[in-house]
Amino acid sequence: MEEKERDLERIEQYLNDQLSAEERTAVEHRLSEDKDFLALKEDFVALKEGIEQAGRNALRHTMDSWEKDLGNPLEEPKGEQRSLGSSLIMRWAAVFLVGVVSVVAWYFGANQSHKRLYNNYFEVYANVVLPNTRSNETLTKEEQAFLAYDNEDYERAVQLFNQILEAEQKEYVLFYSAQAHMVLNEHAEAIEHLQDVLRRQGLLVSQARWYLALCYLHTKETEKAKEQLKVLAEGDSSYSERANELLQEM
Amino acid sequence: MDSGSLIDRIRRGDNAELQKVYEMYRGEFMVWANKHFDLDFEECKEAYQLSMVQFYENVVSGKLQVFTSDPKTYIFGIGKNKIRELRELRLKQPEAGRFEAESTDERLSRESLLNKVEQALHQLGDPCQKLLELYYYKKMSLAEITLALEYKNTDTTKNLKYKCLNRLRKLFTGGN
Numbered sequence: 001m002e003e004k005e006r007d008l009e010r011i012e013q014y015l016n017d018q019l020s021a022e023e024r025t026a027v028e029h030r031l032s033e034d035k036d037f038l039a040l041k042e043d044f045v046a047l048k049e050g051i052e053q054a055g056r057n058a059l060r061h062t063m064d065s066w067e068k069d070l071g072n073p074l075e076e077p078k079g080e081q082r083s084l085g086s087s088l089i090m091r092w093a094a095v096f097l098v099g100v101v102s103v104v105a106w107y108f109g110a111n112q113s114h115k116r117l118y119n120n121y122f123e124v125y126a127n128v129v130l131p132n133t134r135s136n137e138t139l140t141k142e143e144q145a146f147l148a149y150d151n152e153d154y155e156r157a158v159q160l161f162n163q164i165l166e167a168e169q170k171e172y173v174l175f176y177s178a179q180a181h182m183v184l185n186e187h188a189e190a191i192e193h194l195q196d197v198l199r200r201q202g203l204l205v206s207q208a209r210w211y212l213a214l215c216y217l218h219t220k221e222t223e224k225a226k227e228q229l230k231v232l233a234e235g236d237s238s239y240s241e242r243a244n245e246l247l248q249e250m
Numbered sequence: 251m252d253s254g255s256l257i258d259r260i261r262r263g264d265n266a267e268l269q270k271v272y273e274m275y276r277g278e279f280m281v282w283a284n285k286h287f288d289l290d291f292e293e294c295k296e297a298y299q300l301s302m303v304q305f306y307e308n309v310v311s312g313k314l315q316v317f318t319s320d321p322k323t324y325i326f327g328i329g330k331n332k333i334r335e336l337r338e339l340r341l342k343q344p345e346a347g348r349f350e351a352e353s354t355d356e357r358l359s360r361e362s363l364l365n366k367v368e369q370a371l372h373q374l375g376d377p378c379q380k381l382l383e384l385y386y387y388k389k390m391s392l393a394e395i396t397l398a399l400e401y402k403n404t405d406t407t408k409n410l411k412y413k414c415l416n417r418l419r420k421l422f423t424g425g426n
Contacts (some may be wrong), residue, residue, distance in 0.1 A: 051387060053305050055383050056307075073278075169258055
C-alpha cells in the first residue's frame with residue numbers, strides 16, 4: 001500500500017474507534033501537527049459521506065424504476081394495488097409451469113450425457129472468505145467451518161455450516177454449504193441452499209445460478225438447468241461464456 | 251411475512267424483497283399521507299421514498315435488527331418524521347417549490363462538496379465504484395465483497411478498498 005493509502009486506513013480506524021489508546025494518541029498528535037494529515041482526515045469524511053449520498057441517490061433511482069408499473073393510489077379505487085397474494089399466485093404458477101416442462105423433458109430422456117458434462121464443469125468454489133491462518137484453538141465456528149472446507153473435510157464443514165445457519169442465514173454460508181453438499185453428492189440439499197441464495201437477489205446471484213444449473217444437470221432436470229444457463233449466457237457476469245459453452249454442449 | 255428473515259434478506263442485498271415491501275405499503279402510505287397531512291401525489295411519493303431509504307439504511311447499518319411491532323408500523327413511524335421534516339421546510343420557504351428549501355451557505359457548500367464526490371465516484375467507475383458503494387453504503391463486510399466481486403481473498407479486497415479510496419480522493423481534490 002502507498003503511504004496515503006496507509007494513512008487513510010489509519011484515519012478510518014481512528015474514526016471507527018478501532019485503535020489502542022497509544023495508537024489513538026499518536027494519531028491525535030499527528031492531526032495537531034501535520035496539516036496534510038488533517039486535510040486527509042477531512043477528505044476521508046467527505047468521501048465517505050459522498051459515497052453514502054451516491055448510494056442513496058442510486059436507491060432513489062431504483063425506486064423510481066419501480067414506480068413505473070405502479071399507479072396513483074390517490075386516484076385509483078381500492079384493490080388496484082399489486083398484492084402479495086397475486087404475486088404469490090404468479091410464483092406458484094411459474095413453479096408449476098417449470099415443473100411440467102421438466103417432467104416432460106425427463107420423460108422423453110432428452111440427454112444422456114449429464115454426468116460427463118457435470119464432471120467437466122463442476123469445480124468446487126475456493127474459500128475466498130476466511131482463509132485460515134490462526135491456530136485451531138482460537139478459531140470461531142465460522143473459521144472452523146472454512147478450515148474443514150479448505151481441508152476437504154466436507155462432512156464436517158456441512159455440520160458446522162448448519163450450526164451457523166441455525167443462528168443466522170448468511171448468504172455466503174448458504175453458498176459454501178451448497179458447495180460442500182455438491183461434493184458429497186447431496187444435490188437436493190445444495191439446490192435448496194442455492195435457491196435460497198438466488199431468492200435473495202443479493203451479490204451472489206451469478207455464482208448461485210451457475211451451481212444451481214450444475215445441480216439440475218446432475219439431477220437430470222435439463223430444462224431447469226438450461227433455464228438458469230440462458231439467464232447467465234445473456235448476462236455479463238464471468239459465467240456468461242461458460243454458460244454459453246455448456247448450453248451448446250447440451 | 252416473517253419480519254426477522256425479511257430484515258436478514260434485505261441486509262444481504264435482496265432488492266426483490268425490498269421492492270416487495272415498497273409495493274406492499276406504498277398505496278396505504280400515500281392515502282394516509284394525503285388524508286392526514288394534505289400532501290399531493292408527488293409529495294406523498296417523495297415522503298414515501300425518503301422513508302423507505304431510511305428504512306433500508308436502518309436495516310443495513312444494523313440499527314434495525316428486529317421489529318418491535320410490524321414493518322408497516324415501523325415504516326409509517328419513519329414516514330411521520332419525514333413528513334414533519336418536509337413540512338418544516340415548506341413553512342420556512344413558502345415561495346419555493348413546496349419541499350424546496352433555501353439552503354444556508356454552509357449547507358450549500360456541503361451539498362456542493364458531496365455532489366463533487368459523487369461526480370468523482372462516477373468518473374472512477376467500476377470495480378472501484380461498486381466496491382466502495384458496497385462497503386460504505388450497503389455496509390457489506392470485506393468477506394461478502396470478496397465473494398461477490400470474486401477477489402482472491404479479504405486482504406486483497408481491503409488493499410483494493412484503500413487504493414480505490416485514494417484514487418477517488420485524487421479525482422475529488424484534483425491533487426496527489
